[in-house]
Amino acid sequence: MDLQTHIRPELWAAIASTYRSGNYSHAIVTAMHHLSGTLRERAGVDGDGSSLAGQALGGQSPRLRINKLQTRTERDIQTGVESIVRGLFQAIRNPRSHEITEDS
Numbered sequence: 001m002d003l004q005t006h007i008r009p010e011l012w013a014a015i016a017s018t019y020r021s022g023n024y025s026h027a028i029v030t031a032m033h034h035l036s037g038t039l040r041e042r043a044g045v046d047g048d049g050s051s052l053a054g055q056a057l058g059g060q061s062p063r064l065r066i067n068k069l070q071t072r073t074e075r076d077i078q079t080g081v082e083s084i085v086r087g088l089f090q091a092i093r094n095p096r097s098h099e100i101t102e103d104s
Helices: 009-020 024-043 049-057 072-098
Strands: none
Touching: 009 024, 024 049, 024 072, 049 072
16 A cells, blocks of 8 residues: 555655654654644644644534534534544554554
8 A cells, every 4th residue: 555645745744754664653653743733733722642632623612623513413523533533642642652662
């Protein structure tokens, strides 16, 4: 699979060298740092990890909206995306930041 064709160019620029060298764990952590920076920049907040996801995507009036939040389904989607992003920090980034991990 050619990963480069499936992700945004700015993300590829952030991870290309570590990914190409086979250092996948570092590429994953770098991608998560990229996500953090994007959330901070677009939402205008300063935080990290799952609390950053909550600040940017959560609450009654999220700073970053996935949709118009007009229907129950749209609100559920917003909450679901917030949960997914929180999960990325908790299940993907944190283990690689706190323990030696080798991804293949």
